[in-house]
Amino acid sequence: MENATGNTMEGANFSLRDEIKAYWSARAATFDEQPGHEIFSEDERQAWRRLFMRHLGTGEGRKALDLASGTGVVSHLLDGLGFAVTGMDWADPMLALARAKAKRNGRPIRFVMGDAENTMEPDETYDVVTNRHLVWTLVDPKAAFAEWHRVLKPGGKVLVVDGDFVNPGPVARLVRKIAALAARFGLARDKHHGPATSDMAATHQSILSRVYFSQGARADAVADLLKEAGFETVVIDTDMRAIHKAQRKNFSLFKSLERATQHRYAVVATKRA
Template identity: 70%
Template sequence: MSGAQAFDNYGLREEIKAYWSLRAESFDTQPGHEIFSESERAAWQSLLRRHLGPGEGRRALDLACGTAVVSHLLDDLGFAVTGMDWAEPMLERARAKAQSRGRSIRFFLGDAENTLEPDETYDVITNRHLVWTLVDPLAAFREWRRVLKPGGKVLIVDGDFVNPGPVARLAKKLGRWLERLGFTDPRPQNGPGAVMSETHERILSRVYFSGGARAEAVAALLAEAGFRNISIDTDMRAIHRTQRRNFSLLKGLERATQHRYAISAER
């Protein structure tokens, strides 16, 4: 890597960190981030159980844990959970949430691409909506494999948020048309404002998956990193159904037709 590339990556990583630090304040108010119903919680638990099995005290590392939504789901299933994030404002909210709920989840500041954790420490690694932000996903996947115990599993929940399908494109066009006619409010509800949206787009244009994090591309890098028994699960319908009541009709339609997936792989 050239010096110029290293400097650019340093700047990008810092921008990503600052972006999520600013997003922390409103993160738990946004559908699709926090869980707003027991039916949604059950749908997420079913997904985790399907790929990871019961917790039974096994050690789980929840990378880029944010405010600990997935960490709490893992704790519900009986895992011994450690949450890692490199945005301290996210961790402040994660710790407060765990304390208020009486959970013994451990949280610490760290980089998901270079965890500094000892070899063969965890039975399970999870992350949600992290992979699309990775600067060097192959190096990150090798790092995750290193800290997993032999036979341990990684579960990635992510999506391609760059290339919408035809239904999602139609929904966006219809949404813009309704905005122009004054039927809908163009301002995002409980989401990032215009400046943050611009920052998001600037980050997205510079990460590895700037063209979209397709499941097959992620799986190929996992295989290159040494993982085996790689499975791509695109059946997210149960989760989308439970989230729909918290979205507008058009937003719910867009989300349900996006390329979203869960990928599990074994060391």
């Protein structure tokens, strides 16, 4: 068994969930330094706002549950749109950073510890449930989606933002080969992104190989499971171009090309009114 840094833990009895929690706890310290996690420009912020408004509208005091909230990036976006936000994460270091950030920015966001697959929140509490880059890590998405359906009010919506990080297309595969060759000869260097050490990268791959979507979290598969959980209307939105364009300056040319060709998407599902 390995811990979040990839080192063997003698006598440990970790479940996969424990490993995922430990991994993201270890990633917390550098989470906001990484493009694709924190927002680094007003253009990117506005692109994210447009995506959320396109599917959720403005908050007007409605209650939002932001799952796997991390350091509160999406929670802050929702608060800025007028939602009454609860951010939920199960990693203590993430929650500590999120609370400090909200206090520093004067945001009235409530951050609580909890499991996205078993929130323990009351029935029909929230108008919207959101998450970004959570679904690919879920051990039991069927249980999670049923849980999200339970905590939503009738007519409420869940917004999933995620991607298939397992199956690169032909363009992405070519870009990876060129990038690796360029890096080998010192011709290209990415700004800080992803796991900071080889051990953590190995742990990331180990976790990815054992979660439900180990073969890749495709939008249509996510949509099918949301329908199975009882959601009435499910819409897939693959137009992430504005976000990718705004993020481009924070990546090398090769990383930018790879990211733009990945299968990234938003899925919005509505509970029957």
